[in-house]
Amino acid sequence: MIEQLQGSAPSLGDFRVALTRGMTALACRDGRSRDRIFDALERSLAPATDPLARVASGRGVDETSDGLERAVRLLARRMGLAEVERQLKLIDEGVARQGGREVDAAPGEFSGTLEQEKQSLRQVRADAAEVNGDMEVANMEWLRERQDAETHLMAYRDRARELKVRLQEMESGGAEAPCPTCGKVLADHHARVITQLREEWESIVQDGSWWKRRREQLDLKPPALQDLESRSVRLQARIEAYSKEVVRLRSRSAGSEAEEPPEPDQARETAHHGGEAVVRAAALRALRVELIEKARDLLVTRAGRNLNHLMSGAILGVVQDADGQPIAVRDEGPSPFQSDEEVAAYVLALRVALADLVAERSNGLSTLMIGDPFDRLGREAKVRLVGLLHSLLPRFEQVFLLCPGEIVDLVPERFDSALEFQEGSDGASSVRVIPGGVGRLTLH
Amino acid sequence: MILAHLSDLHLGFRAFERKDRGRNVREVDVARAFQAAINKMRDIEPQVVLVAGDIFDRPEPTQGAMVALARGLATLREALPDTNVLMVAGSRDTPHRPGDPGALATFDAFPGVEAATARRRVVHLPDLDFHAVLVPHRSAISNEAEAVTPDPEARWNVLLAYGDVTAGGGSGFVVRADEWDYVALGHRHSRVAVRENVHYSGSLERVGAAPWEEAVAEKGFLSFDLVAGVSTFHPVAGRPVVSLEPILFEPARKARLRERVREVLEEVPGGIGGKIVRLRIQGLGPEDLDQIQKLLHDYRRQALHLEVSLEDAPGPAEARPDEDFADSLSDRLAARLGTPGLNEDVIRRAVEDALTQASHRVQGSVG
Numbered sequence: 051m052i053e054q055l056q057g058s059a060p061s062l063g064d065f066r067v068a069l070t071r072g073m074t075a076l077a078c079r080d081g082r083s084r085d086r087i088f089d090a091l092e093r094s095l096a097p098a099t100d101p102l103a104r105v106a107s108g109r110g111v112d113e114t115s116d117g118l119e120r121a122v123r124l125l126a127r128r129m130g131l132a133e134v135e136r137q138l139k140l141i142d143e144g145v146a147r148q149g150g151r152e153v154d155a156a157p158g159e160f161s162g163t164l165e166q167e168k169q170s171l172r173q174v175r176a177d178a179a180e181v182n183g184d185m186e187v188a189n190m191e192w193l194r195e196r197q198d199a200e201t202h203l204m205a206y207r208d209r210a211r212e213l214k215v216r217l218q219e220m221e222s223g224g225a226e227a228p229c230p231t232c233g234k235v236l237a238d239h240h241a242r243v244i245t246q247l248r249e250e251w252e253s254i255v256q257d258g259s260w261w262k263r264r265r266e267q268l269d270l271k272p273p274a275l276q277d278l279e280s281r282s283v284r285l286q287a288r289i290e291a292y293s294k295e296v297v298r299l300r301s302r303s304a305g306s307e308a309e310e311p312p313e314p315d316q317a318r319e320t321a322h323h324g325g326e327a328v329v330r331a332a333a334l335r336a337l338r339v340e341l342i343e344k345a346r347d348l349l350v351t352r353a354g355r356n357l358n359h360l361m362s363g364a365i366l367g368v369v370q371d372a373d374g375q376p377i378a379v380r381d382e383g384p385s386p387f388q389s390d391e392e393v394a395a396y397v398l399a400l401r402v403a404l405a406d407l408v409a410e411r412s413n414g415l416s417t418l419m420i421g422d423p424f425d426r427l428g429r430e431a432k433v434r435l436v437g438l439l440h441s442l443l444p445r446f447e448q449v450f451l452l453c454p455g456e457i458v459d460l461v462p463e464r465f466d467s468a469l470e471f472q473e474g475s476d477g478a479s480s481v482r483v484i485p486g487g488v489g490r491l492t493l494h
Numbered sequence: 495m496i497l498a499h500l501s502d503l504h505l506g507f508r509a510f511e512r513k514d515r516g517r518n519v520r521e522v523d524v525a526r527a528f529q530a531a532i533n534k535m536r537d538i539e540p541q542v543v544l545v546a547g548d549i550f551d552r553p554e555p556t557q558g559a560m561v562a563l564a565r566g567l568a569t570l571r572e573a574l575p576d577t578n579v580l581m582v583a584g585s586r587d588t589p590h591r592p593g594d595p596g597a598l599a600t601f602d603a604f605p606g607v608e609a610a611t612a613r614r615r616v617v618h619l620p621d622l623d624f625h626a627v628l629v630p631h632r633s634a635i636s637n638e639a640e641a642v643t644p645d646p647e648a649r650w651n652v653l654l655a656y657g658d659v660t661a662g663g664g665s666g667f668v669v670r671a672d673e674w675d676y677v678a679l680g681h682r683h684s685r686v687a688v689r690e691n692v693h694y695s696g697s698l699e700r701v702g703a704a705p706w707e708e709a710v711a712e713k714g715f716l717s718f719d720l721v722a723g724v725s726t727f728h729p730v731a732g733r734p735v736v737s738l739e740p741i742l743f744e745p746a747r748k749a750r751l752r753e754r755v756r757e758v759l760e761e762v763p764g765g766i767g768g769k770i771v772r773l774r775i776q777g778l779g780p781e782d783l784d785q786i787q788k789l790l791h792d793y794r795r796q797a798l799h800l801e802v803s804l805e806d807a808p809g810p811a812e813a814r815p816d817e818d819f820a821d822s823l824s825d826r827l828a829a830r831l832g833t834p835g836l837n838e839d840v841i842r843r844a845v846e847d848a849l850t851q852a853s854h855r856v857q858g859s860v861g
């Protein structure tokens with residue numbers, strides 16, 4: 051549970067506020083500030099690279115087919131894929147040490163059939179989608195930290211410069227110099243004020259040096275990000291290699307169908323003829339495929355149900371087209387999303403479905419955060435989404451909705467509390483707590 | 495001494511994006527229901543009309559909603575000039591900015607009308623020897639109303655409040671039912687008699703986010719005879735809402751689904767024309783959505799709104815997610831990959847080990 055939200059935003063300044071259980075609206079009219087509040091909330095939850103934090107915040111789960119694949123991978127991991135892959139890796143390492151063939155074929159070592167290589171291609175694409183998602187998050191984190199360091203450094207430099215000038219003025223003015231706070235002549239207090247000011251200046255210079263070093267550190271990409279980038283490049287190369295192999299096998303299959311046995315199952319062949327480790331690896335590889343397909347079924351079905359609800363039944367559900375792109379199913383049949391609102395509703399339906407399915411399988415996910423693209427929904431879909439989120443409360447301790455604020459007026463009874471962020475008159479931020487729900491009468 | 499009690503008018507409520515002469519059809523429905531209730535009051539001739547919150551659907555109501563309320567009050571004043579109207583703001587009438595009293599405050603200036611929007615208000619009507627305490631949403635939620643007390647000198651004591659009743663021992667402000675002649679409550683859309691003298695009148699129309707939940711209940715308002723201590727319900731006709739029994743999709747008899755959909759939609763007494771209808775289909779997966787393709791278009795045109803809700807098939811609630819999947823998976827993989835008596839056990843063990851370990855890791859995770 052997140053008990054406190056602390057951060058800063060350009061138009062709000064620093065903010066710190068206590069959070070409670072239940073459903074909370076975080077209302078802020080400025081879109082950029084809302085993003086910063088969302089970032090602060092996400093940082094309070096867990097590191098952004100934590101898979102559960104990504105589920106809770108919906109990072110990377112967007113309208114693209116990659117977004118769906120990332121969501122499928124995240125769910126499959128909670129269903130056991132992570133363990134299957136860990137065990138497979140152990141077997142692979144053992145086989146490799148014994149000079150055997152690696153279970154995951156490297157490019158150039160293709161030995162499978164068209165169906166197997168297509169399956170491998172899908173698998174590598176899914177891996178690439180996940181790595182790209184992680185890379186995107188890590189890159190954003192790096193840029194944000196670098197910007198943060200830069201901002202702090204500039205602020206410290208300005209402050210140090212200002213203090214330096216003031217010190218020089220006071221030193222040259224001697225005992226007749228005015229007090230920087232009240233404007234009175236310092237007289238006997240001159241030396242003490244000078245000392246205090248100098249200490250403050252030195253402290254600021256020292257802190258500023260720390261931020262300077264921090265900024266220099268962040269000039270280079272962090273090793274974890276570099277590693278992700280090189281993994282992404284390697285996976286891209288594998289995708290290309292597998293794609294070429296699939297094309298080659300497809301043309302061969304089209305040219306001489308008689309030469310190709312009908313749908314042979316490489317895994318079955320391996321399982322029949324290999325030793326125990328190889329049989330186990332074949333079983334785990336088959337299990338990996340099953341888990342991903344099961345996760346896909348669950349996710350597409352649940353996201354479709356959510357979308358059906360958000361769009362008042364006008365959209366019946368979601369399916370994937372031949373390229374893996376998610377599309378809507380209507381009375382007339384499948385067709386692409388037709389408006390910005392439909393795309394936004396699909397993204398939110400998918401995020402809620404993922405969080406709900408993961409929470410059903412995990413005791414670690416108790417927070418759900420919804421922000422952009424909530425504002426792109428129409429009024430009725432907004433109200434329905436708030437109802438849907440409210441229905442998840444028994445499973446989630448906290449649900450946060452970042453919004454411009456009008457939804458709090460539309461369905462105030464749905465929120466346990468609402469926090470309104472606004473710029474104060476003196477430039478400082480103000481966070482106002484709006485009590486939520488309805489009043490209670492105890493009848494005797 | 496007769497009171498009329500209504501609540502949750504939700505004037506300005508809009509839904510389903512269907513328009514009639516430029517106005518949202520549901521907004522017109524809600525305004526009509528209010529006007530119908532006012533017309534019925536001509537016969538009842540109450541001395542006091544109590545309106546217990548959520549008068550508007552939102553704190554910044556549409557102009558149509560403002561006109562509907564003003565017109566209703568004017569009609570009432572013309573027909574029953576001595577009748578007093580007491581109103582409290584509900585959560586929907588209350589802007590989230592604390593200094594803003596909301597649009598309802600405008601009507602506080604109308605003759606014979608008291609509209610409490612922020613603070614608790616005490617109203618005394620000397621001609622009727624009638625004492626009322628008005629507790630609007632903002633007061634109830636801030637617990638300002640903690641000590642609402644009747645006036646022992648008054649002949650009649652009435653409490654008008656917006657909020658949720660909890661059984662004894664809960665939080666919020668305390669109401670001793672026997673100290674009041676009548677307690678008029680607002681917030682719930684269904685009519686509820688909490689005690690003989692404590693009532694929710696319910697909304698005049700089915701204006702909830704899920705109108706299906708209110709489909710069966712009759713809508714209207716209450717009158718209460720303070721002398722006899724008797725309440726009477728006065729129905730107000732609204733737009734019909736039909737919630738159909740769910741249809742279970744049978745994968746073995748896919749074609750049956752189209753027949754069942756037609757049957758249930760065509761069996762609605764009086765047809766579905768102009769009604770708000772929910773059709774529920776259970777267990778229809780994305781791969782089978784083509785079973786209802788090109789079937790619903792005409793029905794959607796007939797109904798004011800046809801909501802097609804696709805739901806999961808009902809199953810045992812206690813089943814753990816993936817339990818069936820894990821059990822059947824090792825069997826399926828063993829059958830697919832194994833040689834009986836040779837590799838089958840290895841495969842079964844591999845699958846069970848992996849899924850069991852994964853389950854332990856997930857159960858042990860703290861995020």
